[in-house]
Amino acid sequence: MSRPSLNDLNAFVAVATHRSFRRAADELGTAPSTLSHAMRALEERMGVRLLNRTTRSVSPTEAGFQLLGHLQSALASLDEALDSVAAFRGKVAGTVRINAPRLAAALLVRDVLPLMSERFPDVIVDVVVQGLLIDIVSAGFDAGMRLADSIPKDMIAVPLGAPVRFICVASPAYLDRAGVPKTPEDLKRHRCIGHRLPSGKLYRWEFARAGQELTIDTTASILLDDEELMVEAAVKGLGIAYVAGPAAAAALAAGQLRAVLVSWMPGAEALAVYYPGHRAVPPALRAFLDVVRDASKTGSNA
Incomplete structure (x- = not known):
């Protein structure tokens, strides 16, 4: 069996990773049909099917997955070896x-x-x-x-x-006025500051405690798509916000916000x-x- 070229192996990795001849071809700067022919030639040279093809999709076979796993690490090591001489070029x-x-x-x-x-x-x-x-x-x-x-x-x-931990925060003035929630279910009786995701969907607030996981669809009185604005709205006493800890760190340190439902917050990510x-x-x-x-x-x- 003749040894495949480095270009053929790199092309296989692109197709197997993207699961698409078109997307792999865009990355490699070639035509999908050229790439498809190259993969068939690679399979014939190696004597094993590497890709399952249908009219709508392409995916690695068991042999393809095994080859992909080895090639990804091998190509990464090759890149490191080539880049190691970069300092000598200037x-x-x-x-x-x-x-x-x-x-x-x-x-x-x-x-x-x-x-x-x-x-x-x-x-x-x-x-x-x-x-x-x-x-x-x-x-x-x-x-x-x-x-x-x-x-x-x-x-x-x-x-x-x-790691980043998400927290629920509200201003002392709001909590004095509306009360401190004890459980996630209590949020249904509070004004909440909702987070609209870039996809247009509303972020569902996630909680976890003693192995119990909850996802709450809050009734938001305000919807924002920026965490800094959510923190500012919470500082102004407009409700409870669910944000990443670093976004609220300064306001918490200054006493402008208080964390609530601390024991219900999920682990850090x-x-x-x-x-x-x-x-x-x-x-x-x-x-x-x-x-x-x-x-x-x-x-x-x-």
Whole structure:
């Protein structure tokens, strides 16, 4: 059996990861039909079917999944080996495009960008603030940042900072007027500040205690799509808000807000930078990821 070329193997990883000839072709800069022929030739050369095809979908076979798992780590190691000589070519330069929600972008500005500016002044970090979870590959981003549980499984995640805990907060004046909720069910009798997601749906408030999990559809008196505005509305006494801890940290420290239902709040969730594992990692992105790892060791977003 003749050994497949590196281009063929990289193409297989793209198709198997995207589960689409069209999307893989867009990434690789070729035609879907060309890619399909290349995959059939690869299967013939290897003597095993790697992909299941229908008129609407493509997915790896059992053999394909096994090959994909080995190739992803092997190609990543190859990228690291090639990038290891970047320092001998001169300074690391280029642009890194990052997609992140506002809270995560603020963390990047606070903990990552100062280190990037110091260590890699010739690297431009282009941060686009967007709440909607998008396909960063098709949208032209090098990496994204999200809560780890919402990151696609085919991506490589690099944790950043301390895990984030969501909390319910309200102003002392509001709680003196309306009372302090003791259980999530009590929220039905309170004014709540709702969070409209980028998809248009309303965020359902999640609670957990002693193995019991609850999801509450609150009757919101105000709907906002920005956590900073939600915190401001809570400070003004307009109701109870359900927000990420860092968003409300300053107002809590200043006594403008109080946390409620503390024993009912779910566990903390990790924030992470993520990027495609099947693509070559450019030196600028690798430099950014190295800084993220260093910032995660020393920083905290609690």
